Amino acid sequence: MKALKKILICITTLCGTLAQAQQDLQTLQAKYAGAKSNIEAQAFSGYTNGLQLLKAQAQQQGELDILKSVIAEIKRTQSSPIIAPDIDAPNGIVALAKQENVLADRRLHALTTKYATALQALQIRLTQAGKVDEATEVQQEQEAAQIILAELATKIPQESTPKINPDSATASPVRLNKLQPVTLRAALGELAGNEACFTPDKDTVEFWRRPENAITWALSDNPIPPGRYEIAITYSLEAGRGGGTFLLHIGDSKIQGRVTATGGWGDQKVHTIGTIDVPQTADKVSITTVSVSGEALWNLRSVTLTPSTHSGQSTGEAIIHQAPKLTPLPVHKPSLSETPTALRNNAGFKGTVYGSVQTAMNAAKREKKPVFLVVYIKNNADAAWLNWVISGLIGWEATKKLSSDNFIQAIVDKKGVADMPQLEIPDPYEGTLCFFLTPTGKLFWTERIGYNADTGYKRMVDIVEKWKNEKASEGEAKINE
Secondary structure (H helix, E strand, C coil), X not given: CCHHHHHHCCHHHCCCCHHHHHHXXXXXXXXXXXXXXXXXXXXXXXXHHHHHHHHHHHHHHCCHHHHHHHHHHHHHHHHCCCCCCCCCCCHHHHHHHHHHHHHHHHHHHHHHHHHHHHHHHHHHHHHHCCCHHHHHXXXXXXXXXXXXXXXXXXXXXXXXXXXXCHHHHHHCCCCCXXXXXXXXXXXXXXEECCCCEEECCCCEEECCCCCCCEEEEECCCCCCCCEEEEEEEEEECECCCECEEEEEEECCEEEEEEECCCECCCCCEEEEEEEEEECCCCCEEEEEEEEECCCECCEEEEEEEEECCCCCCCCCCEECEXXXXXXXXXXXXXXXXXXHHHHHHHHCXXXXXXXCHHHHHHHHHHHCCCEEEEEECCCCCCCCHHHHHHHHHCCCHHHHHHHHHHCEEEEEEHHHHCCCHHHCCCCCCCCCEEEEECCCCCEEEEECXXXXXXXXXXXXXXXXXXXHHXXXXXXXXXXXX
């Protein structure tokens, strides 16, 4: 399911009882704001990734002036995270900026349309119940959404797909500006199979480990003129932890690639697998799994198609090889010296977060709440997994509030739960686990992996419900007596 669909999946189903009208509106507003920020972040990520590809192309083609312009724009984005290139920038940079802004505007238009529809449904329900003040407030929010839609409509071009002569298209490749690649980000693809999921803070699809895992992009959403293209894939793979082979399909054309280690899971690199012909009738691009060896095939970020200048037959099976070394954008990687407090501050919780099990359990008994206990490895080089898991599970402000309102929150080192056999922590285990315990210390739920923020919200709603059921079935209600 596409990332935008994931972001919006809950918007139209929100609306509880009439007594929850205000909370329904606030939740809708929070989810809309979070989804809007996600769209903007994805657009900027696509722009910076595209700049790196433009840089590599300029290097390969010996275009010194263009290379200097691209490097200058990369430096600007590092200090100013907005898509706003200089008006005198080369055509390739300007086209890339326009492409990402138009895609973002389209996604925001779709998001705002869903938001306005959900607001209208809430307003009608409140009106039918005679809740005039509440309905008026929702109506005002709906009117504001309609203004946003009108503004977006003026910014989205009506015709974005180049008009191609079908006869000439089959005779020779379509020639686009040599610095205008088409990038398909994994965040916007539709995933198939269990476990594989998009991780927002890394902008990658992870846990790609099953034969049925696949990803598809509809060409109606990502227009690609017919012609011959060079295929480059951006992914990461830790040495000795996985790999395998895959097939990339575009219409009736396909090309096979083999995945090899890039260094670590956080070391995203651009790799070229060969050329492929995009037919006039192609309606989608997809990647399917051929084989997986080890823990996972890869952490996939994007696929880029660049108009090829080579004639002759397109290539068949190709082993992925490393493209010229690119200058990576700065990425914060927590060091071993980071303290639990620093990690807790970065984890994104709202409200109080305890640093020991005992103080958390004391607070649970005092406040009659269950405990949301996060266990990680303090001296593990992969300590950033803490931020990843938490940002996925409680990434939205609405989810942070849900957690803070319903749980006593705690983050502790694995050594701090050595006397809690009920947690059943695997040994060895170097990741982060989330446990949910009753105020008496009984484990009633465990989360072992992170999610993207929209799935995390649904998971937390489910866990709150599980606590209510546990409380009723196990007699925990006595605590409130």
